[in-house]
Amino acid sequence: xxxxxxxxxxxxxxxxxxxxxxxxxxxxxxxxxxxxxxxxxxxxxxxxxxxxxxxxxxxxxxxxxxxxxxxxxxxxxxxxxxxxxxxxxxxxxxxxxxxxxxxxxxxxxxxxxxxxxxxxxxxxxxxxxx
Numbered sequence: 211x212x213x214x215x216x217x218x219x220x221x222x223x224x225x226x227x228x229x230x231x232x233x234x235x236x237x238x239x240x241x242x243x244x245x246x247x248x249x250x251x252x253x254x255x256x257x258x259x260x261x262x263x264x265x266x267x268x269x270x271x272x273x274x275x276x277x278x279x280x281x282x283x284x285x286x287x288x289x290x291x292x293x294x295x296x297x298x299x300x301x302x303x304x305x306x307x308x309x310x311x312x313x314x315x316x317x318x319x320x321x322x323x324x325x326x327x328x329x330x331x332x333x334x335x336x337x338x339x340x
Contacts, residue, residue, distance in 0.1 A: 215269070216329055222265040223325040230258045244295030255288035266332055275335030279328050290320045 235254055242250025263280040271279070294317040303310040 216333055219265070219269050219329050219332060220325060222268065223262060223328060226258070226261040226265050227321060227325070230254070230261050243291050244299070246292075251288055251291055254291065255284045258287045259284040262328065266328075269332060269336075271332045271335050275332065279331055279335075283324060283328060286324050287321065290317060290324070293317075 234257060239250040239254040239257075242248035243254065244251065259280040262283050263276055266276040266279060294313055298310070298313045301310050301313065
């Protein structure tokens with residue numbers, strides 16, 4: 211695969227991230243993040259995994275690798291969001307804007323690093339030399 215393929219894959223994952231985090235994420239998902247016993251965080255991470263699987267399918271990543279990458283994203287996405295909620299409890303964006311946005315930015319940074327890792331393993335799966 212070419213560098214263009216990798217960049218298009220990353221672009222697809224970025225677009226997917228926007229859709230899953232800012233368009234399709236329901237209020238109940240947000241409210242239930244940070245609770246291992248509630249479905250919201252799992253549903254949100256599942257949404258990310260399903261949409262990523264579609265992007266990887268379009269990129270023609272072999273199905274076994276696609277399944278492994280999507281499953282890994284499910285786990286990592288859930289844990290990153292759980293950590294954001296855990297460390298952000300009690301942080302009021304009006305009273306402590308810097309901490310709120312720093313936590314939000316760190317959450318987003320970890321998701322972006324996840325997409326770079328996903329692109330790396332997808333590239334390996336299609337047999338490209340890195």
